[in-house]
Amino acid sequence: MRRKTGTLVPLELDICEAAAALRSRGIDEFHGYLIARTIGDAANVRLLTAYGTLYRALGRLEKMGLLRSRWEDPAIPARENRPGRRLYTLTALGGAALEEARRASEAASRPRARRRLAPA
Amino acid sequence: MTIALAAALTAVRAWTRIYTARLPPAIRDARRNEIESDLWELHEDVRRRGGSPARIAIHMLLRLVFGAGDDLLWRAERQEAPARVVRDALWAGAAASLVFVWWLASALQAVDRYRPVDGINVVRLLYPVQPVARVPPLPVAPPLAAVKVQGPAHCKIADSTR
Numbered sequence: 001m002r003r004k005t006g007t008l009v010p011l012e013l014d015i016c017e018a019a020a021a022l023r024s025r026g027i028d029e030f031h032g033y034l035i036a037r038t039i040g041d042a043a044n045v046r047l048l049t050a051y052g053t054l055y056r057a058l059g060r061l062e063k064m065g066l067l068r069s070r071w072e073d074p075a076i077p078a079r080e081n082r083p084g085r086r087l088y089t090l091t092a093l094g095g096a097a098l099e100e101a102r103r104a105s106e107a108a109s110r111p112r113a114r115r116r117l118a119p120a
Numbered sequence: 121m122t123i124a125l126a127a128a129l130t131a132v133r134a135w136t137r138i139y140t141a142r143l144p145p146a147i148r149d150a151r152r153n154e155i156e157s158d159l160w161e162l163h164e165d166v167r168r169r170g171g172s173p174a175r176i177a178i179h180m181l182l183r184l185v186f187g188a189g190d191d192l193l194w195r196a197e198r199q200e201a202p203a204r205v206v207r208d209a210l211w212a213g214a215a216a217s218l219v220f221v222w223w224l225a226s227a228l229q230a231v232d233r234y235r236p237v238d239g240i241n242v243v244r245l246l247y248p249v250q251p252v253a254r255v256p257p258l259p260v261a262p263p264l265a266a267v268k269v270q271g272p273a274h275c276k277i278a279d280s281t282r
Contacts, residue, residue, distance in 0.1 A: 031157060031158075031161065032154060032157070032158050032159070033157070033158045033162060033165070036158075037165065039217035047179065047182055047183070047186075048179070048183060049159060049183075049187075050153055050164075050182075050183045050185075050186035050187025050188075050190065051132070051183050051185045051187040051191070052187025052188060052189065052190030052191035052192075052193075052194065053186065053190045054185075054187070054196045054277060055151070055155070055194070056190045056191075059194070061240065062154060071153075082157075082160050082164075083153060083156045083157040083159075083160050084153060084157060085157050086150070086153070086154050086157065113258070115180075
């Protein structure tokens, strides 16, 4: 599927929505699995987004500047005996893109006003 | 850890190693570590929610299979020689398919082995029982003209009294 310049594909939009939802719950940074789980819970589906699809989309969003990522301090996973997490954050640009996408979606779903014909 | 879960983990790790092979170490290690972290988080999350190891294994394999195309495209975006990408991708895809088919066959065999006697047997449904021996055909009856009709003994006695 070829995308229009400056638009987000549905999965990218879902990631931004999930990131905004997590932020509203006080979670500013999230890892890949958490975002997949949040999207899955919102859509009420059991199977989460596939590995390749999810991480490719996260990479694209980071390249577009809508997300920012960093690896967590290695001392934390060493202490908790688990692999290190790559933590993503929704940037200001990402928040603005999400708002813009929401507005566009609302405008598209609003029924068009019928033009009345002037009496002859 | 069950065999199914170990097989699923091995399949995801092997596939990740295949499609990240011969990439610059920074990109390669970042991707491998990210997938490793996701595997751990998924395992912990499903375990916490009370899911079985078999369910975790199936979930991992489905996420692997459905994302394999995007993995190859991700790799292609980072490769310089397109022809080589296609060749590598074909080999990697074939290898991943073989691993998946092998795992599925093993899982089906395990289902057959541990299914209770009175339960529904999936393998038997797929492959119904064949008869062990053929029933021999019935003997052909001789033509009526060739049969010599002989009356019973009491008939002869009746004739002699006339």
